[in-house]
Amino acid sequence: MKMTKIYEGSYQWIMFGRDANKPSNIIDSNQYAVRTANRCLLLEPGGSELFAPMMAAVLHHTPVDQITDLFASHQDPDVISSLGLWDQALSNAKLHAPAIWEGYLRHFGCESIEYVPIPDNGGTIKLDSVELQLIPAHYLHSPGNFHVYDHHAKILMSGDVGSAVEAPGAPMYVDNFDSHIEKMRYFHQRWMPSNQAKRAWIERVRNLDIDILAPQHGRVFKGDDVKRFLDWFDSLQVGIAV
Amino acid sequence: MNIQTKSQFVAVASITSELSAVMVVAKEISLAAANAKAIAFRAGDKAKGFQPITDFINELAKETIDLVTNINVYALSLYRLTVNEYRRTVAYNKFDLVVKTTEGVTYAQSMQAPLENAKISMQNCQRQFKRDVKQLLDQLEAVMHHARAARVIAANSRIEASQAGEYLQSLQAVAESVDKAAHTIHDNVQRCRIALSLYRNS
Numbered sequence: 448m449k450m451t452k453i454y455e456g457s458y459q460w461i462m463f464g465r466d467a468n469k470p471s472n473i474i475d476s477n478q479y480a481v482r483t484a485n486r487c488l489l490l491e492p493g494g495s496e497l498f499a500p501m502m503a504a505v506l507h508h509t510p511v512d513q514i515t516d517l518f519a520s521h522q523d524p525d526v527i528s529s530l531g532l533w534d535q536a537l538s539n540a541k542l543h544a545p546a547i548w549e550g551y552l553r554h555f556g557c558e559s560i561e562y563v564p565i566p567d568n569g570g571t572i573k574l575d576s577v578e579l580q581l582i583p584a585h586y587l588h589s590p591g592n593f594h595v596y597d598h599h600a601k602i603l604m605s606g607d608v609g610s611a612v613e614a615p616g617a618p619m620y621v622d623n624f625d626s627h628i629e630k631m632r633y634f635h636q637r638w639m640p641s642n643q644a645k646r647a648w649i650e651r652v653r654n655l656d657i658d659i660l661a662p663q664h665g666r667v668f669k670g671d672d673v674k675r676f677l678d679w680f681d682s683l684q685v686g687i688a689v
Numbered sequence: 690m691n692i693q694t695k696s697q698f699v700a701v702a703s704i705t706s707e708l709s710a711v712m713v714v715a716k717e718i719s720l721a722a723a724n725a726k727a728i729a730f731r732a733g734d735k736a737k738g739f740q741p742i743t744d745f746i747n748e749l750a751k752e753t754i755d756l757v758t759n760i761n762v763y764a765l766s767l768y769r770l771t772v773n774e775y776r777r778t779v780a781y782n783k784f785d786l787v788v789k790t791t792e793g794v795t796y797a798q799s800m801q802a803p804l805e806n807a808k809i810s811m812q813n814c815q816r817q818f819k820r821d822v823k824q825l826l827d828q829l830e831a832v833m834h835h836a837r838a839a840r841v842i843a844a845n846s847r848i849e850a851s852q853a854g855e856y857l858q859s860l861q862a863v864a865e866s867v868d869k870a871a872h873t874i875h876d877n878v879q880r881c882r883i884a885l886s887l888y889r890n891s
């Protein structure tokens with residue numbers, strides 16, 4: 448599992464991904480950690496196949512008992528089917544996930560972890576002195592879906608939005624936006640169901656100051672590429688399967 | 690899923706299906722008893738010896754139904770235990786893998802506690818499973834006992850039926866169906882016991 452620090456200040460954002468040992472028929476995903484003085488939040492902790500390599504990677508940054516929070520943007524297996532394993536490893540943790548998915552996500556096993564339901568209009572996660580905003584992104588692609596915005600680090604963790612299907616071992620950052628488009632187009636057209644939802648999200652997100660847009664698959668967007676992505680997504684017709 | 694867990698799932702699932710068959714048959718016996726009672730009533734003196742037997746058959750069928758209902762509760766708990774044990778074993782193996790792949794890593798030591806806890810809960814599940822299997826086997830033994838008793842009664846019924854004149858045939862048919870049902874119960878329960886006995890001391 449590759450680890451990249453995408454923000455380093457009084458706390459850190461770490462990106463995990465490109466697991467070389469992952470079975471090839473499983474979609475590659477990015478996991479993120481926000482590490483503060485005494486706590487650690489894992490964003491999109493990943494599928495159950497990924498649990499062991501992910502945990503092993505996290506141990507480079509934090510002891511298990513300081514993993515106090517998990518966040519799942521939506522219910523997909525690549526996002527959170529590892530829940531039942533985290534549930535047995537963590538003795539004092541919370542899962543922040545969409546309220547409407549609670550009864551479904553509990554199928555993965557959630558007994559010792561406290562499920563903190565995120566209401567439709569969003570909320571916050573406080574981690575020591577860091578406050579993260581939970582931005583509604585419903586129907587992008589899941590009916591109950593949130594992104595995580597850190598106004599201090601200016602990072603938006605955007606779940607499946609901004610995702611790309613990449614060859615194994617692709618670089619972590621977008622280096623040429625134009626050539627990156629083709630890796631994103633079909634994914635967004637096929638997975639994102641609603642132009643209306645997309646519009647509402649773009650309006651909301653354009654008001655945020657974002658340096659880094661960090662999706663769950665593919666590469667991270669930095670600086671001007673964030674705006675390029677928003678413009679491109681704005682003009683894309685989605686929901687093409689009907 | 691390894692072979693041991695897989696066959697444990699199969700064993701537990703097969704109990705439930707065998708038991709539901711036993712339930713159907715026990716209800717058949719109870720019906721046969723009611724039938725026999727009516728016939729014996731009509732036959733009057735000619736079936737005098739038959740009347741107490743019908744009550745006995747009925748009683749036996751009811752007890753079997755109660756026992757099986759009770760056993761089903763155990764079987765369900767065995768199923769839950771199997772699921773739990775499976776989940777905990779998977780977790781334990783993954784935690785073990787984490788420990789093995791993080792030698793020398795900064796916070797590797799912190800994984801020891803979860804690993805130890807996972808091991809304990811996995812072993813607790815295994816112990817509880819063995820305890821429950823033993824209890825279930827005892828209860829199955831009781832059902833077998835009932836089935837054997839029913840066969841003895843069926844044999845007696847045949848003798849009694851032979852003195853019932855024109856009712857001979859219908860009473861013999863009752864004895865026959867009780868015997869057949871008891872035989873089926875015996876076989877089904879025997880299969881349950883064989884499937885389970887693997888796990889008593891494993």
Ligand SMILES: [Fe+2]
Nearest residue numbers: 521523588607
């Ligand atoms: Fe998804």
Ligand SMILES: [Fe+2]
Nearest residue numbers: 523525607663
């Ligand atoms: Fe995804």
